[in-house]
Amino acid sequence: MKRRIAIPAAIGVAALALTGCGGASPNGSTGGGSGTSDKLVVWNWGDADEAAAAYTEDVKAAFAEKHPDVEVEIVNQPFDQYYTLLGSAIEAGTGPDVALFNGGTQLKSRADSLIPVTDELADLEDTLAGWPAFQADGETYSAPMFLQGFPIYYNKALFTGAGLDADNPPQTWDELAAACTSITEKTDASCFALGNKEGLGIEFFLSGFGSGVFTPEEYDAWIDGDRDWTSEHAVQVLQMWADTAADGWYNEGANSTAMFNDSFDLFSGGKSAMVIGLMSGTAHWKQFDEFLGEDLGFMMPVTVNDGTTLALPAEGGIGYGVLNEDKKELGVDWIKATVDHDALAAYSLAGGQITSDTTIELDTDIVSANDIVAESAGSKPLLHTALEAETLDLLHRLGQQLLGGEVTVQDAAAQLAASEG
Incomplete structure (x- = not known):
């Protein structure tokens, strides 16, 4: 029923x-x-x-x-x-x-x-x-x-194939990292589907995982415009983005793959175990259900730091x-x-x-x-939508460069901080 x-x-x-x-x-x-x-x-x-x-x-x-x-x-x-x-x-x-x-x-x-x-x-x-x-x-x-918003969807069949509990997805960053290792070692799929040809991937990453990184006070301050890209947790997000690429979480050629809709097709087609998708319009629950059916799962952001409160990023x-x-x-x-x-x-x-x-x-x-x-x-x-247009464009470019190892996290943080004065 x-x-x-x-x-x-x-x-x-x-x-x-x-x-x-x-x-x-x-x-x-x-x-x-x-x-x-x-x-x-x-x-x-x-x-x-x-x-x-x-x-x-x-x-x-x-x-x-x-x-x-x-x-x-x-x-x-x-x-x-x-x-x-x-x-x-x-x-x-x-x-x-x-x-x-x-x-x-x-x-x-x-x-x-x-x-x-x-x-x-x-x-x-x-x-x-x-x-x-x-x-x-x-x-x-x-x-x-x-x-x-940016829900995290996952493929229950691929989780099972990797020896993971499909009904209990990761709840912490360490658990997520361990799951990605199992997925890439035990299946032919990438851990996450990513299309970053337009530089949009880091938007989804920042907003998708942000509530598990920033304290509620930091989160609210960020939205209100009081943020420092060189602060501990802002730098941490950039480092996480770079590290996940270096650790092989994403499909090959992510920087030359269009997000809409090539990367989402990878997830729908069972070639990636997880994706930060959308909840309306496209790349959402209804479209993914057409391909995955009962194998489609939804998970919340994971806890990265103590003192955080997980929340669905939506607006x-x-x-x-x-x-x-x-x-x-x-x-x-x-x-x-x-x-x-x-x-x-x-x-x-x-x-x-x-x-x-x-x-x-x-x-x-x-x-x-x-x-x-x-x-x-x-x-x-969503954390990224609080940014000014120029800073958001810079974030796109730096996201691509971080993914390709062409810029250091510290330099990226400094450039972003300078863009906001």
Whole structure:
């Protein structure tokens, strides 16, 4: 029998730069905003699949109920160029009226270009979780559509093949290291699937394991902007990243492997025993379940240091921001349409989403999904999304260099510290 589970409302979340919630439409263009009141130009990075396309149609229908005479022009941009194209369009004065943003760094670094909608969305505050990812300096710039986070998934069959207890995954860093040794020695799989061609792997590593490294006080200070990359535990994370590569935890050629979706295909195909994946959009419990079924497991971060409190890293994922002051009213109603209860409810199971709407129940017998939702109440925001855009870009480059042994941990820490002043 399937369990019906309500998504908890008390989710401690803050800000996320998810790295791809969908694919781009092949016929995307670079259209600009409209100057007429009967048209709304919306930019996003396209629909990943049929479920996402159906959700988009539901959103358009919900918007049309309020504005039946307004034409909605949706422009799909390629995700790998999305923010570059958007920035150029904004600078040239040809940007859209409304644009999709990843919560956290990507939205907050562009807050100066966005129209605050704090008062207009206040009536949704008690229904949706994930707001901090779309807030800056006391203002709200969007409503979270889905929750996003970095669960650690594992392949129970490969665990068993390596002589490990598939029902009791590692709980400490030492146990995880021992498990990786067993996996690489006793199976043909790598311990973790990793795609770092774009430099994104260290984001997942930092946020995925961070709660087991930093004390709760250090964690909260990091999110609030009070962090020191040369501190003991920040350096420790960088060292762990370098050491895991040196110890052979990852698939060969990780720095030339795309994360989306090549690395996740390695995990789905049984070529890696574990992966730090996502909980919505893509590389999530529903997609992995299609390949692994009952062999799919979910585990929490592991304890690295004493005095830490493990937490699922999760927060608001994506949301639309208003760029055109003249279209603010239409933009707000578009945002509200994206979090329409019926639209989100239909998409939640079909698309593998864990929605921001805390009143929606997820009807599934997929154990990992149930376990993820059960841990959501104690979740903590993602560490990497608290970083400024320039620091995040630097972290990507240094992550690749650390993986390849091209820079020392101490030098990487010093560069990151200097980037934040």
